[in-house]
Amino acid sequence: MTHQIGGLDVAKIREDFPILSRTFDGRPLVYLDSAATSQKPQQVIDAVSDFYAHHNANAHRGIYTLGEEATERFEGARAAIARFLGAPSADTIVFTKGVTESINLVANSWGRANLHEGDEVLITEMEHHSNIVPWQMITAQTGAALRYIPLTDDGLLDLSQLGSLLTERTKVLGVTGMSNALGTITPLRQLIDAAHAVGAVVLVDAAQLAPHHAIDVQALDTDFLAFSGHKMLGPTASGGLFGKAELLEAMPPFMGGGEMIHEVFHDHSTFKAAPHKFEAGTMQIAQQVGLGAAVAYLEGLGMDAVRAHEEEITRYALDRLIDAGATVYGPKDASARGGAVSFWFKDVHPHDLATIVNEQGIAIRAGHHCAQLVMRRYDVAATARASFYVYNTKEEVDLLADALDHAQSIFS
Amino acid sequence: MALDDIYKEVILDHYKSPRNKRELPGAELQCHANNPLCGDDITVYAHVEGDTVAEVTFQGAGCSISQSSASMMTEAVTGKPVASALDLASEFRGMMAGDVDPSEDEFGDLVALKGVVKYPIRIKCAVLAWDVLQDALVDGSASGTQPHTVG
Numbered sequence: 001m002t003h004q005i006g007g008l009d010v011a012k013i014r015e016d017f018p019i020l021s022r023t024f025d026g027r028p029l030v031y032l033d034s035a036a037t038s039q040k041p042q043q044v045i046d047a048v049s050d051f052y053a054h055h056n057a058n059a060h061r062g063i064y065t066l067g068e069e070a071t072e073r074f075e076g077a078r079a080a081i082a083r084f085l086g087a088p089s090a091d092t093i094v095f096t097k098g099v100t101e102s103i104n105l106v107a108n109s110w111g112r113a114n115l116h117e118g119d120e121v122l123i124t125e126m127e128h129h130s131n132i133v134p135w136q137m138i139t140a141q142t143g144a145a146l147r148y149i150p151l152t153d154d155g156l157l158d159l160s161q162l163g164s165l166l167t168e169r170t171k172v173l174g175v176t177g178m179s180n181a182l183g184t185i186t187p188l189r190q191l192i193d194a195a196h197a198v199g200a201v202v203l204v205d206a207a208q209l210a211p212h213h214a215i216d217v218q219a220l221d222t223d224f225l226a227f228s229g230h231k232m233l234g235p236t237a238s239g240g241l242f243g244k245a246e247l248l249e250a251m252p253p254f255m256g257g258g259e260m261i262h263e264v265f266h267d268h269s270t271f272k273a274a275p276h277k278f279e280a281g282t283m284q285i286a287q288q289v290g291l292g293a294a295v296a297y298l299e300g301l302g303m304d305a306v307r308a309h310e311e312e313i314t315r316y317a318l319d320r321l322i323d324a325g326a327t328v329y330g331p332k333d334a335s336a337r338g339g340a341v342s343f344w345f346k347d348v349h350p351h352d353l354a355t356i357v358n359e360q361g362i363a364i365r366a367g368h369h370c371a372q373l374v375m376r377r378y379d380v381a382a383t384a385r386a387s388f389y390v391y392n393t394k395e396e397v398d399l400l401a402d403a404l405d406h407a408q409s410i411f412s
Numbered sequence: 413m414a415l416d417d418i419y420k421e422v423i424l425d426h427y428k429s430p431r432n433k434r435e436l437p438g439a440e441l442q443c444h445a446n447n448p449l450c451g452d453d454i455t456v457y458a459h460v461e462g463d464t465v466a467e468v469t470f471q472g473a474g475c476s477i478s479q480s481s482a483s484m485m486t487e488a489v490t491g492k493p494v495a496s497a498l499d500l501a502s503e504f505r506g507m508m509a510g511d512v513d514p515s516e517d518e519f520g521d522l523v524a525l526k527g528v529v530k531y532p533i534r535i536k537c538a539v540l541a542w543d544v545l546q547d548a549l550v551d552g553s554a555s556g557t558q559p560h561t562v563g
Contacts, residue, residue, distance in 0.1 A: 381451025
């Protein structure tokens with residue numbers, strides 16, 4: 001087995017992931033669907049288990065010692081995540097159950113307060129449904145218009161008409177940092193500067209970017225950045241939203257309930273300061289503690305090494321898949337893209353392909369990847385998608401390529 | 413595929429050489445559905461004479477399971493009384509739910525799809541055409557396409 005890929009000792013990393021020792025009909029699991037959700041290292045599983053076994057209580061409520069321990073670990077995770085994203089303080093990180101909730105929070109809280117008839121929301125045709133549907137809903141309610149940055153034939157954002165799309169009417173730009181359907185890495189800094197030049201705020205969907213790429217929200221100067229813990233080695237329902245302090249402070253709460261209030265009267269309530277005013281009810285305490293352990297794990301690997309591994313294995317996969325006869329959607333240059341590789345293989349429908357390679361123990365995604373606008377843009381009903389993370393090897397890519405040959409032999 | 417080879421061959425035969433895959437001019441019954449999860453898309457055309465399903469055809473695109481199921485369906489229901497065709501649709505759904513275990517005598521080629529039960533996420537692919545047929549026979553008396561979404 002190749003041990004070093006892009007600066008990661010993959011063989012050693014694999015020992016941390018107990019699920020990778022599973023077999024299916026005697027064949028080892030080849031997990032190539034990390035863009036959907038990543039596997040979890042023992043360190044994260046232990047952090048969640050240790051929290052429940054030794055420190056479980058509700059956060060921010062108990063006067064007793066156990067409650068203080070729970071609060072300390074919950075807030076410790078917030079601080080760790082803030083550091084991981086380069087945020088100026090832990091108070092700029094709102095915990096949510098992931099990108100979908102984070103974008104709904106911004107669309108509803110910021111959107112309801114700031115969007116009016118005549119205003120425009122600008123997103124891209126590359127977005128995951130979670131960065132489309134909340135904006136459709138809020139623009140329908142506020143009377144603002146929703147506009148889209150189109151895509152080039154090569155799977156890049158087509159910025160040739162940006163000047164007419166991003167105008168003084170634009171109040172918010174929502175853009176992915178890395179496409180889950182095409183792999184494309186978008187020019188965030190350029191887009192953020194252009195949006196700020198017309199007075200728009202920017203929300204970055206970092207669901208795919210945060211697991212694979214170092215992020216510094218201050219260097220990016222983004223106003224909001226949404227991330228999902230479960231795609232970056234953390235538990236499901238962990239994740240959050242970075243927001244600039246002055247924006248979060250000015251925004252009304254999203255959901256009402258316990259723990260987000262300061263005082264409740266018969267006719268009104270007052271609210272806590274951010275981030276707590278956005279965290280109504282009992283939070284995903286153990287899950288966010290697990291995410292704290294996940295970012296510690298990623299920091300231990302080094303995000304530059306994580307990105308270098310992704311680039312190297314993606315380059316290898318593009319070569320192998322294209323050689324095998326697959327049509328790949330999105331950029332073909334591994335340095336311009338992430339490790340989610342969407343493709344169509346000859347005459348084999350993606351669903352059939354996913355079933356056939358599953359017989360070899362290989363898990364790939366088939367479908368529209370919650371990006372139906374992308375599918376429509378490239379006139380394809382569905383694609384197969386292989387995606388990679390820190391535990392994947394070139395040998396696994398070889399197994400996929402071999403399985404493609406097998407699929408071809410069935411359908412030819 | 414772990415599906416038994418003989419069944420695999422039946423499925424692939426219907427997939428590569430679909431039967432009755434064409435529009436049916438003048439069909440008084442017509443329904444359309446798609447499964448947005450995977451892009452499977454089926455339109456079923458039916459011509460009923462009296463109480464008998466005189467002719468059924470389909471158009472569409474999708475995976476081998478959805479398209480072969482549609483092809484087999486057109487052969488299985490043509491010439492049957494409408495009530496029998498609807499019964500067969502129910503039995504087919506029962507087979508895909510694992511509740512009915514038909515013999516090849518009763519089900520013909522359709523029994524080849526029994527192996528799909530092992531792949532729960534793909535059962536929808538197999539039943540799509542049957543759902544559309546049922547819609548056509550039960551509700552499809554109005555001409556034209558009735559958009560219908562499953563999955």
